[in-house]
Structure formats: structure tokens, C-alpha cells
Amino acid sequence: MKELSKRFDFISIDEKWCKYWEENDTFSAKANPDKEPYTIVIPPPNVTGILHMGHALNNTLQDIIIRYKRMKGFETLWMPGTDHAGIATQNVVEKQLAKEGKSRQDVGRDAFLERLWEWKKEYGDTIIHQLKKLGSSCDWNRTRFTMDEGYSEAVKTVFIKLYEKGLVYQGERIINWCPRCHTALSDEEAEHQETHGHLYHIKYPYKDNPKEHIIVATTRPETMLGDTAIAVNPNDERYKGLIGKKIILPLIERELEIIADEFVDPEFGTGAVKVTPAHDPNDFEIGKRHDLEFINVMHPDGRINEQGGKFNELDRFEARKLIVKELKELDLLVRIDTHSHAVGHCYRCSTVIEPYLSKQWFVKMKPLAEPAIEAVNSGKIKFHPQRWTKVYMNWMENIRDWCISRQIWWGHRIPIWYCQDCNEIIASSQDPKKCPKCSSTKLRQDPDVLDTWFSSWLWPFATLDWPQENEDLKYFYPTSSLFTAPEIIFFWVARMIIAGIEFMGDIPFSDVYLHGTVRDAKGRKMSKSLGNALDPLEIISEYGADALRFSLIMNSGQDLFISKEKFEIGRNFANKIWNASRLILMNAKDIDPDFDLGKTSVCETVALPTRWIIAKYFETVLLVSNAIENYKYSEAESHIYEFFWNNFCDWYLEIIKDQWQDTTVQNVAVKILENSLKFIHPFMPFVTEEIWSIIKEGEAPISVQNWPETLENADNAKTLSSMQTLVDIVISIRNIRSQWKINPKEKIECILVTTSDETSSLLNDNSSIIKALAKVGTLSITQELESTKNNATAVVENIKCIVPLGALIDIEQEKKKTQAQIEQQQKASSTLSNRLNNEKFVSNAPTEVVEKEKARLETIDLNIKELKEVISSLE
RNA sequence: GGGCGAUUAGCUCAGUUGGUUAGAGCUCCUGACUUACAUUCAGGCGGCCGAGGGUUCGAGUCCUUCAUCGCCCACCA
Numbered sequence: 001m002k003e004l005s006k007r008f009d010f011i012s013i014d015e016k017w018c019k020y021w022e023e024n025d026t027f028s029a030k031a032n033p034d035k036e037p038y039t040i041v042i043p044p045p046n047v048t049g050i051l052h053m054g055h056a057l058n059n060t061l062q063d064i065i066i067r068y069k070r071m072k073g074f075e076t077l078w079m080p081g082t083d084h085a086g087i088a089t090q091n092v093v094e095k096q097l098a099k100e101g102k103s104r105q106d107v108g109r110d111a112f113l114e115r116l117w118e119w120k121k122e123y124g125d126t127i128i129h130q131l132k133k134l135g136s137s138c139d140w141n142r143t144r145f146t147m148d149e150g151y152s153e154a155v156k157t158v159f160i161k162l163y164e165k166g167l168v169y170q171g172e173r174i175i176n177w178c179p180r181c182h183t184a185l186s187d188e189e190a191e192h193q194e195t196h197g198h199l200y201h202i203k204y205p206y207k208d209n210p211k212e213h214i215i216v217a218t219t220r221p222e223t224m225l226g227d228t229a230i231a232v233n234p235n236d237e238r239y240k241g242l243i244g245k246k247i248i249l250p251l252i253e254r255e256l257e258i259i260a261d262e263f264v265d266p267e268f269g270t271g272a273v274k275v276t277p278a279h280d281p282n283d284f285e286i287g288k289r290h291d292l293e294f295i296n297v298m299h300p301d302g303r304i305n306e307q308g309g310k311f312n313e314l315d316r317f318e319a320r321k322l323i324v325k326e327l328k329e330l331d332l333l334v335r336i337d338t339h340s341h342a343v344g345h346c347y348r349c350s351t352v353i354e355p356y357l358s359k360q361w362f363v364k365m366k367p368l369a370e371p372a373i374e375a376v377n378s379g380k381i382k383f384h385p386q387r388w389t390k391v392y393m394n395w396m397e398n399i400r401d402w403c404i405s406r407q408i409w410w411g412h413r414i415p416i417w418y419c420q421d422c423n424e425i426i427a428s429s430q431d432p433k434k435c436p437k438c439s440s441t442k443l444r445q446d447p448d449v450l451d452t453w454f455s456s457w458l459w460p461f462a463t464l465d466w467p468q469e470n471e472d473l474k475y476f477y478p479t480s481s482l483f484t485a486p487e488i489i490f491f492w493v494a495r496m497i498i499a500g501i502e503f504m505g506d507i508p509f510s511d512v513y514l515h516g517t518v519r520d521a522k523g524r525k526m527s528k529s530l531g532n533a534l535d536p537l538e539i540i541s542e543y544g545a546d547a548l549r550f551s552l553i554m555n556s557g558q559d560l561f562i563s564k565e566k567f568e569i570g571r572n573f574a575n576k577i578w579n580a581s582r583l584i585l586m587n588a589k590d591i592d593p594d595f596d597l598g599k600t601s602v603c604e605t606v607a608l609p610t611r612w613i614i615a616k617y618f619e620t621v622l623l624v625s626n627a628i629e630n631y632k633y634s635e636a637e638s639h640i641y642e643f644f645w646n647n648f649c650d651w652y653l654e655i656i657k658d659q660w661q662d663t664t665v666q667n668v669a670v671k672i673l674e675n676s677l678k679f680i681h682p683f684m685p686f687v688t689e690e691i692w693s694i695i696k697e698g699e700a701p702i703s704v705q706n707w708p709e710t711l712e713n714a715d716n717a718k719t720l721s722s723m724q725t726l727v728d729i730v731i732s733i734r735n736i737r738s739q740w741k742i743n744p745k746e747k748i749e750c751i752l753v754t755t756s757d758e759t760s761s762l763l764n765d766n767s768s769i770i771k772a773l774a775k776v777g778t779l780s781i782t783q784e785l786e787s788t789k790n791n792a793t794a795v796v797e798n799i800k801c802i803v804p805l806g807a808l809i810d811i812e813q814e815k816k817k818t819q820a821q822i823e824q825q826q827k828a829s830s831t832l833s834n835r836l837n838n839e840k841f842v843s844n845a846p847t848e849v850v851e852k853e854k855a856r857l858e859t860i861d862l863n864i865k866e867l868k869e870v871i872s873s874l875e
Numbered sequence: 876g877g878g879c880g881a882u883u884a885g886c887u888c889a890g891u892u893g894g895u896u897a898g899a900g901c902u903c904c905u906g907a908c909u910u911a912c913a914u915u916c917a918g919g920c921g922g923c924c925g926a927g928g929g930u931u932c933g934a935g936u937c938c939u940u941c942a943u944c945g946c947c948c949a950c951c952a
Contacts, residue, residue, distance in 0.1 A: 006911090174950085192949075199952085218952060231952095268951050281950045342949075355950075387879065391947070394878070398948090486947085521887095523945080554900090558880080559945090561887070569900075572914040583911035638889080638899075650916070657909090825894095828932040860894095860932090 003585055004694060008578035010544030013690045018132050020689075026703055027070075027137040029077035031475035038074035039479035040066055041460050042131075042138065043492070044146060046085035047123045048092055051130040053518040053526055054485060056536040057556060060549045061515060061633060062483045063136050067682035068628050069480075070137070071707040077476050078137060079463050081144035082124045086452035087181055087348045090410040093119050109409050116410050120145070130537060135545050135685045137703065144463045146455045147412065154462035155412045155455050156429040158503060163416075163427045167364045168404075170425075174281040175403050177356030178346040179302030179316070183407040184360050186451060187400055188490050190344035190353050199339035200324065201270065203332040204230060207246035207255060214242065214258065215334055217269030219341060220279075221327070222320040225252060225308040226297040229275040231286055234260035236271050250332050251323065252309055261286050278357040296357055300407075316354070361405040361414060361448070365498075369399045372497045375507050381497060384513045384631045388486060395490050404451045411449030418444050457495035460508035477504060481511040489514070513631050516559035518552075523561060539567055546684035547571035553633045553683060554641075573641060574687045577680065580649050581691045584673050588666040595667040597675070598711060607659075610668050613652040616643060617672050618711040624679050625710065637683060644676055670695070675708040825864045832857040 021027060031037075040062050045055055062078060070076040093116050094104055104112045128143060144151065162168040176185040200221045203213035214230060227249050232239035239258070247256040263286060264273050277287025278296040287294060297307040304311045304319045311319045327333040344353035373396045375381050376389060383389045405414060417426040419435035420442035426432050434441045458466070464473040478500065484493060493512055500508030519525055520532040539548045547570030554569060555562065600606055601614040620643040627636035652669075659665045674695060681688040681702050692702035699705075836853060 004911090008912090008914090187950095216952080220952085263951090265951055273952050275952095280952075282952075283950095285950095341951085344950095390879070394948070489947095517946090555887080557888070565901085566887090568914070572912090575912065575914050579912035579915090581911085586911070635889080642899085649912090653911085654909095654916085823932090825932075831932060 004578065004582040004691070006582075008575050008687070010546065010574065010686065011541065014133065014135075014540070014545050014686050017686050017689045018135075020701070021137065021703065022132065022140060024701075025141070026701060027076075027078070027139050028141055029075055029139050029476075031471045032075045035073065035075035037077065037476050037480075038066070038069040039077045039079070039476040040481060040483070041079040041463055041479055042081060043482075043484045043488070044081045044083035044144075044456070044459065045127050045131075046088055047082050047120050047127065047145075048085050048088045049123060051127055051134075051536055053534055053536055053552070053562065055131075056134060056548060057515060057518055057552045057560065058483055058485065059131060059134055059136050060552055061513065061556070063134070063549075063685070064553070064633060064682040065481065065483075065628065067137055067685065067703065068707070070703065071678065071681070071705060073706065075475075076137075077139055077142075079142055079144065080128065080131065080136070080138035080140060081146070081459075081463060082120075082127055083456060084120065084145065084147040084411065084452060086406060086411040086449065087183065087408055088452075089116060089119065090408050091181065091348060093410075104409065112409055120147075133537065133540055133545060135549065137685070142463070146452070146459070150465055150468075151455065151458075151462050152412060153429070153468075154458050154466055155450065156415045157467045158458060158499070159415055159450070159454075160427050160429055161503070162363060167368065168361060169364065170359060170361050172357065172359040174279075174284045174355045175358050175360055176344055177300070177354045177358065178349065178351055179298075179300065179354055180349050180351040181346060181408065182300050184356075184358060184403050184405060185346060185353065186403045186453075189347045191347045191350075192342035192344055194340055195343040196338060196340045197343070199269065199337040200327075201334035201337070202250070202274075202327060203334060204247045204250065204256070204274070205332075207248050210248070213332075214239075214247065214272050215270045216272045216274040217337075218274055219339060220320070221323050222304070222311075222316050223276040223279045223297070224249065224274055224323070225304065225311060225319075226276045226278050226295040227252075227254070227256060227274045228277060228287065228292040228295060229256050229290065230258045231261045231264050231273045231275050232258060232271060233264040233266045234262065236264075236266040238266075238271060250330065251326060259286075259290050261289065280355050284357065294357055298354065298356065300356075302354060360403050361416075361450075363402040363404055363454075365399040365402055368498045368502055369396045371501045372396060372494065375497060375501060380510065381507050382511050384511060388489065388512070388514050391486070392489055392494055395494060402451075404454045405446075405448040406451055407448055409449065411452060412455055414446040414448050414450060416446040418446070420444060453491050453495060456492055457499040458503070460496060460500060461504050466504070477508075478506050479509045481513060482509045483513045483515065485517065486514045487517075511631075515556060518560045518562055521561055521563040523559075526562075534562060534564065539564070543567040543571040544574060544686070546574045546686050550574070550637065550684055554637050556634050570684075573645065574684060576645055576649060577677075577684070577687055578691070580644070580653060581673060581677075581695070583653060584669045585695070587660040588670045590663045590666055591670055592663075592667055595671050597668065597671050598709075600664065600668060601711075606664060609652055609655045610665060613647060613672065614668065616647050617675070621675070621679055621708050622710045625707070628682070640676075640680055640683065644680070648672060648676065677702060678705055678708050822864060822868065825860050829857060829860045829864065832860065 042062065043058060045051065066076050066078045090104075093112075096119075097104060097107065097112075097115070107115070124145060128140070131138065132140070159168060176187065176190040177183070178185055197219050199217050199219055201215050201217050202221065202224070203215055205211070205213045216230060218224065230247055232243065234240075234243070242258050243260045245258045247258060248254070249256050258272075259275075263282060264271065273283075275283045275286050275292065276295075277283045277292050278294045279298070284294075286292070295307055297304055298316065299305050302316045304314050304316065306312050308314070308319065311322065314322065324333065324336075345351065346353055373393065376383075376392060376396075383392065415427060415429055417428065417432055418424070419426065419438060419440050421440035422435060422438040424435050424437040426436065426443065431445075432443060435443060455462075460479050461473065461477050464470070464477055466473055482493065482496075496508045500506060517525060520534075522532075524532060526533040536548060543551075547567050550570035550573055551567045552560065552562070555566060597614050597617065601611055601618070603611075620639055623639040624636045627633070627639065656662075656665050656669065674692070677688040677692050677695075681692075685703065689702050692699075692705075696702075832853060836857065
């Protein structure tokens, strides 16, 4: 067997295995009828930039489960890819252009798109490269992009299907408009932030009596330029007589009428509302109800247009200032209250969103949502942690139509053409040559593109080449689980469920795991602008990919608070694994390849520490497996960490230090190491792969090895507990040795002091174990005795040492405590039996409650019996 | 305005269906250069489990009220 280098050089190891896995297609997957499929689709990172810590966490989680399932014998597919991220990517390229002093209009649509594709190529590749460096075991040959050719087919097909069903429609209404990005946004893309603004109270004079006025309140005074009515509640006594009265709109001098509408809340503001149907969703509705004029007073970039009279061309906020100033001068401003309310901001550039009247494409969501609600209600799709179900449901049940058209260039062009001659609207997945109605060839494609999420929601099946039918699609769809951040439940998760059911007739995945947000040590979100972002690649080069992965997962219960030092835990652990392996390789020379841990664990002649570590090992395999299955990754890691470091290294390897000539010891150490590498592998793929390749030279990589076998839990647990007392002795001996500075080679005399029957019988029954223990621990036993605290202390002074084995407990106190417990339990027992004897209770309570109470009574009675035995043993 | 989560050692967090004396890591302190590892080893200090009330023989765990922090949703101008 080869030896490990003295230094653990993660840089070259990371690189070596990245390359190896890729060159050997270790993770390629194909439909295999002999195996069960396990599929994950990656949440495709945006091609806007480089990977951040959130990605590192997200992909590590996916990699753990996929590597685990692969070792468990599933045909695993982890589908990689990237997202074109419409607005976001267009924005970064526009910024790039701006540095050259150009706008996208300057270069033109085609040239601009070319720039975007260049960008995509560079950053898409970078991201894939970074995912590989993280150790992600994706099937890289299948890497997809949300705008590659086949994918466009899927998008067009979906659009047309929905259009034909009447679920995609065009409509003119108030949408969220970003004046900076010059595009419509969906409701989800408007981020509402609590803002401290102002509520302006303005006088609107009557036409017939300009000295009198009605007072309205507004947060956006500039919208008054588009006012076409004043509304009051029809039941508001203050205003009843005024309905129908004419008003002259200040500054604009337009004539308005006071109308009555139930929507107006008499309690808010003055109870009178200025109505601006083109700039407010509620006013829009009022406008429709009362057949008002819709006056748009703004350019798409947020400047006032010619409708604004002398405010023409002013920016909306400039106009606001000026209008307030002029109103003041005209003595029409009553007062300004401070007012905090939620204001929508663009989720890509944080510009204040303008409610804006515009013609857009929408998806009718209600009918699509129903089966998606059912899928979660019926338990076909489960959220982990479960509480997210509520969030999902709340959105689904209050779902609104989805605005899907964007006035940008980067994205899937809407497959709609307009006939210039007869105004026919043509939906087609191919470019149509002529109008089917009038045969005109003057066709113009809709200039808009689709919301980026309109392609993302097809990801689980579009990546498998839908709408084409093929074997892979049938085999790998539906996928198994989805790992993502809660921020995109609505954007992505919910819509994928809708699309999966609608277009594939089946849910897209059965489990959704929502992980926490990565924050800095102070709890702030990591972001480039705050300058608190840690770069995963930097961590990888400083601590290693395994360290990055391990530390991230260790902290991944809820939100993660990450500082650089946290990665030391992972680095140290990887180093520990390396050095433990070194030690074992240096000492294990006589290795039996068929050595069976299961058999050895029940072999009575084997020394106690060895039997114990084997039992502990089997326990750990089970704990780790269960934790992974239940999506409790940090828990799995704690089990691994504790077993490997505390039990195996610090305890077992220390104890057997001078036992290496024993071949059983050698084999046990090697076998436990090998199998530990296996269950550590999903978490730390690089170091385990490297050590495995040295121990098992010539064998297949650990990535494709089988997951270690488990023993029946109950039996193993029994073995463990029966040995625990004895193991405590070993620990005590070691402690005494170190405290009393006794040379490890020197035999020490000790007395085993026992108090309970259980322990002494254990010692008697296991004299062979004691002997084995003596052999290992260089312990010689001179006498065994039962003792009280007092004579134990007396003994201490004369003898070299004693092994405190529960003997140094104050017997009197122990008795008292036990007695108190007995009394308590007896009380419980009597109340319980009273209850069970009460006919009312037995006949009225549900049967399972009665059964439960009976079971409780039984255990309590058993407890009492045991406690009484303890008392008698103390006497 | 509605919903969700958090509150346990100085810090970061575990704590499974209520059940003996509430755990770990880091920090701090004490000791060990024992050649696999100082990215180490052995030990120690440190907790009215956010506050009040309730259910129970028994509550960190269940119910209720409150406080503080965080997140999400929401078209009262």
C-alpha cells in the first residue's frame, strides 16, 4: 500500500479530481431500466456574473443528496445549466455599453443581442467552471441554457398552447413599470419597501365658486396632472350634497366632476380621493366603472409628457417638487403629513416603480393554479421545512394574472405577429410568411420578449428536450427533489409546479427543500454593494473545496451567519481525515480484503475497544443515512464529525497505539476508515476520493462505490449500551493515566469499584472482556469490590488509583433522590389509574387516547419497579 | 393590516412523540512539543432554556398573553 504525503495539499487534489471526473464522465446518466432514477435539476444560476455563497450552499446540498443516491444504487441525473436572466443580464451589458458612451438603441437590436451572447458565453462558462470546482457531480454533457435552441421550442410551444386555450391574452391595464429598465414587470418583480413619504392635502376649488373647495389627500401629487375625477363614498354624509358638483383641477384647469364610489374609505385622509385612472390600479378600476377619461401623463422613462402642460419633460420627482411649490404659492396646499407606506421598487435596479397604463401580455393563472394547489394539499409535493407550504398556498390561493411581456431585447421573443393590413394577430412557432386571413406579407413580430421566468418555469422538462418525446424524458421526469432558496418560491417553484402539471400532466418534483440565506457574521445579507460578500472561489483556494462545503453545511440549519473563520472547521476536519489515514496506512501492513466488520463486532475474543468502535461505526452509518434521507444535513455532519474525530481518532486510534501488531486491529482500522470515507464522501468528495484512490489503488472511484451496509439498529444499539459501562472504564483509566502522569507502557493497578448489581454482573460475565481490556489498556486488576463512597476514598489513599465507576456517588443522596422519584411516579400512577377507572373518561375519550394513557400507566409502573430495585441495591 | 420564524453558556447553534443531573463547537482558563495531525491532545470555568400565566405527577418541549429581533405577503389614496 502506498503512503500519503505528509502535507495535505488540497489545491492539487481538488484540481486532480475535478479533471478526473470530467474526463471520465463519471457522472453521466442515461435511462437504465434496471435502476430506479433519481433526478435533480439545478436551479440555473443567472449568467449575470459569478457564483456567490448562496450558490455554493445550494449546490453543495444538491451534490450531497445526488452523491448519496448514486452510492445507494440509483441512476442519478443532476441536470446542470444556466439562466439567461432577461432584465438582469441586459442591464449589466447596457452598463458595459454605457461606459463606451453608447445606449442599446445606438448599437441596434441585432448588434446588442450579439454583445449579450458574447457575455453569455464568457460568464456562462465561468459559472459552469465554478460549479465544477465546488465538486458538483452534474452530468456536464447535458448542460443547458434557457435560451438554447431546443429550449426556445419549448417556450414557444407553451406560449401558443396557452394562447389557444385562451389562457394567454393581451390587455391594457395598470402594470408595474420600471422607468429605468423601460419595461413592465410582474407583481412579483415589484419589491415593496416600507417608505417614509408624505401625504399631501390639496384644495380642489369648485367651478361655480372658486373660493370654496374640496380637500383631497395624495402621496404622489404629480399624478394630479392626470386626474379625471374626484371620488367620495356615496354614504359619506359630509360629501353627499356635493356629488355631481364640478371642480376645476388646479394647475391644469381641467374640469372634473365629483363622483360617488364605494371603494373610497371615508376614514382615510379627507374621505375625498383624486382619481387618476392611468396611474393607479384602484383609480383605473374606478375609471372603468364611471367611464372616465384615461390620461397618461408620463413618458416611459418617468418624465412628464405633454399632457402635463408646463411640467412637460420634467422628471416625475422634479415635477412633484415643483407642483408642491406652486400649490403652496397658490394657497392650495393645506398641509403635508408624514406618511409611511409600502412603495414598489424594481427587483433588478431598485428604481421606484410607476403604476402605468400599458398594453401587455398576461397569463390567466386561476385555472392553472387549481391543480397545483391540489398537488400540495394531497401531499404529492412536500415542502421541507414544512412551514413553507403555507407560504405557497397563500400565494396560490390569491393568485393574480401574470404579466409576461417585457419591453427589453434579451429573451425569448413573443411568437406573435401582427398583420399590417388586416390587423390579424398570428401566433406561430415558425416565422409566418403571410397572413392566413388576408394573405398580406406585411407582418410585424411583436417587439417584446417574455419574462425570464416564463422560460424558467419549464426547466424540469424543457431540459429533457420536451416538447420532443424521448426515453430520457420518460425515465427521468418527474424529478425527485428541488433545492432552492425561499426567495423564489413564487417566481419559480410555484410556477414550475403549475407548468409541470399543465404540460406534462405530472408534478415536476415530489420534494422541495428550501434552505436558508447566507448572511455575514452580523446577519446582513451578503451582497456586492455592501462589500461583505465572501467569494467561494477565494475560500476554495484558501481552505479547499471540501472545507467550504463542510463548513457551509455545518451551519445550514436556518439562515447562515458566515465569517471566514468558520471555514477552519472544515479545513481542520479534512486535515484530520488525511492524517488519520496516514497513520493507518503507515501501520496497516497485513490487510485482508474480505474482512467483515459485522462478524468481528460479535466476536467475543476481540478486545472491547475494537468491538465498541465497530458498534459505534454501524450506529453512525445509520444515523448519517437517516439524516440525509430526512434532509437534515447539518445533523448528518455532526454525526460524521463526532464519530470520525472523537470516537475513531481521539479514542480508538489512541487506544490501539501500541496494538498495531494485531492483525484484527489493523483490519478494523482500515475497514472503518474505508467505510467512513464512503459516508463522508457526499460531504467532502475531494479528500475522500484521493485517499480512497491510494488505499484502493486500481479500483473504481469512491464516487461510484456502494454506500456502506448497515446493521439492524436494535441489535447494534443493544451491543453498544452493554459495552458503554466498560468503555467508560477505559476512558477513566486513560484520564487517570494522564492526570497522574503514568507512562502508557507502565501497568497500573486499579480497583474497580462498583455499586450496582448491573455493573458488577456485567464485570463478572465479561471477565474475558476485562482481560482484553487489561491487555489493551495495560491494566492489571488486583481486586474487585463493592464499596461505598467512604471506603472508596479510603482506598484511594493507599492504592495507586481507582476507577471511579459510579462509585463515587453519595449513596445517601442517591437514595433520597430515588425515593423522591418513586413518590412522584407513584403519584402519576395513581392519577392515571383513577382516570382509567373513571367510566366517564373511558367511554367519552377517543379510544386512541385511552390506549395511550394505558400505555403510559404501564411504563410508569415499570419505572416504579425499576426504581425500587435501585433502592434495594443501594442498601 | 395579515402571516411566518427566532429568543437555550460570552459567541454560533443542537435538543426527535413532555420523563432522571439541558448538550456540542468557538472563546476563555489549566496542563501536554505523547513524530498521523499544534489545522493537535487531555481537562476546567460558564445556563432562573426572553417575561408572565396555564395544562400536567412532571414543561426548554404543549396552550395562552406579552416583549424584542428578523423575514415574507398586502393596490387605503
